[in-house]
Amino acid sequence: MEVQTTKIHAALLASPGIGHLVPVLELGKRLVTQLDFQVTIFVVGAEPSVLESQLQNFPKSSIFNVVSLPPVDISGLVDPNASIVTKIIVMMRESVPDLRSEISVLKLRPTVLIVDLFGTEALRLADELNMLNYVLIASNAWFLAATTYFPTIDGKQEDEHIIQQKPLIIPGCKPVRFEDTLEAFLVKNDELYLEYLRIGLEIPAADGILVNTWEDLEAKTLQSMRDTKMLGRVTRVPIYPIGPLVREVKSPALENPVLDWLDNQPTESVIYVSFGSGGTLSAKQMTELAWGLELSQQRFIWVIRPPVENDTVMLCILLGRRKWM
CATH class of the missing domain: 3.40.50.2000 (Glycogen Phosphorylase B;)
Structure with a gap:
């Protein structure tokens, strides 16, 4: 008897901005071409012309399905002078209901949801729809280490880093100098600060983390995130280095x-x-x-x-x- 097999259907969620869209598109291409997945990519806040120009980089426009989520009005939800990162985070939060609606009408329901850094609030939607969920970190493992570790430090460590400007000591990883720290952590209890703390806590709640790096490049950091006696006690989930996610440059x-x-x-x-x-x-x-x-x-x-x-x-x-x- 011939056994019928069904492709794994993965839904990917991309935040606004080319820096988020391109890695998600490249990951989608890999899932299709290397793992034979079916892929649907949901895009938030992309201008049609920008999205179309990015899709022209792929040999077949039908390599995956791309869905633009409706634009959301966040003017009443965020201060006009707020940082662009804060606005993106709020936009992603307000797009979750539309994501739920779009997924519900798909003929073949995805069984996996992959979100990028600012889409972690959609992880609860994946739980609701009985989907596996993963977070894509388009930056490097060191950035991931700082993002997930900072929300767990005590007040004394935070004051030493932010007020006294001492390096942030991350177990098993290279310390983060104050000059290199994340801007989101500089103003305590600011909206961006609170949003980043939430993201740092939500990332380890996923079923796994995909990082745009590779073993030889950041071996020490990756080892720490997998060691439960070091940073692994914070991350707690499998870490998969999948990098480098780069776009091939055409010869012209x-x-x-x-x-x-x-x-x-x-x-x-x-x-x-x-x-x-x-x-x-x-x-x-x-x-x-x-x-x-x-x-x-x-x-x-x-x-x-x-x-x-x-x-x-x-x-x-x-x-x-x-x-x-």
Whole structure:
């Protein structure tokens, strides 16, 4: 008798922003091409043109199903001056009912839900619908360690790190210098602070954590998160390094003057500066950073995002090209 097999159907939830969308799309591609999953990707807050441009990077548009969740109005729920991260978190929270509705009408119900960093409130929905649930950390294992450990420290440790600016000691991991700490932890009881504490506590509630890293890159940190005598007593769930999640660059994109310039530089001699999809700086900050890079005497490539004043952009271009290009 022929045995009928059914593909595992995984639902993936992507937060707003290219930095969240791209890793989720790349993970979806891997699940389809390497594990033969059926995949449905739910996207929050993506402009149709942006989403379509990202999907053009895939050889087949039908490789997985992509569902754009309806936009949500959060104007009455968050201060207009709140950080972009706070707004994304609130937007993800308000999108959970729409996610539930979209999943309920699928002909084949997913049995696995994978959310990214800001989608952890949807983990309860997975429990409600009897789905396995996982969290995708598109950053590295060290970021995961800091995020999950910080909510468990006592007041004395927190004051030492935030007020006295001492390194945050994470069991079995490299300490986090105050200068490198997460911005969300700097203002105690601020909305962003409280939201990040919640996320740090919810991540270990999943059935597993997928991290965009690999064993040889962060062996010490991964070992600590698996050791119940160290950070494993906090994470408690399986950790799966699945990285690097990177997008393949098509050959025409390689014909680029920036890449040609890079090829002519000494190995590991160039600083790459980028603040991500939500990292817009003021014109004054841009100017200061530009001069700082110039005075450092280091080769650099800087990705500049709008809005910035034209004279600031010109200053950055001149500084970069005058010395290095």
